[in-house]
Amino acid sequence: MASLHDQLSQLVYSTDRGRIEPEAESEVIPEGNGVIRIQRETKGRKGKGVTVLSGFGISQDALKQQAKILKKYCGVGGSVKDYTIEIQGDQRALIEKWLTDHQYRFKRVGG
Secondary structure (H helix, E strand, O other): OOOHHHHHHOOOOOOOOOOOOOOOOOOOOOOOOOEEEEEEEOOOOOOOOEEEEEOOOOOHHHHHHHHHHHHHHHOOOEEEEOOEEEEEOOOHHHHHHHHHHOOOEEEEOOO
């Protein structure tokens, strides 16, 4: 008969059974009212300003495509964070012109 130490050394832990399946997460898109909000932010960016656009009411993938178009139009960089588009620098005038040309309704928010 093998010793207890030899028997325990061959014990294998398995997670095959009882595994909890993660719930499928559905994308919750914030609803927009048809008005794109344009604002300039510098908070938390060491004084560097960005133009923030919100209120599109579209999915994250569609928002990334929209941001790509706007970044190319303005000739600057940017990103998509929390269903908002951030464009580097103060690009409000250019973005307003682009939104007007493409029949979007917009509103300046903040100072």
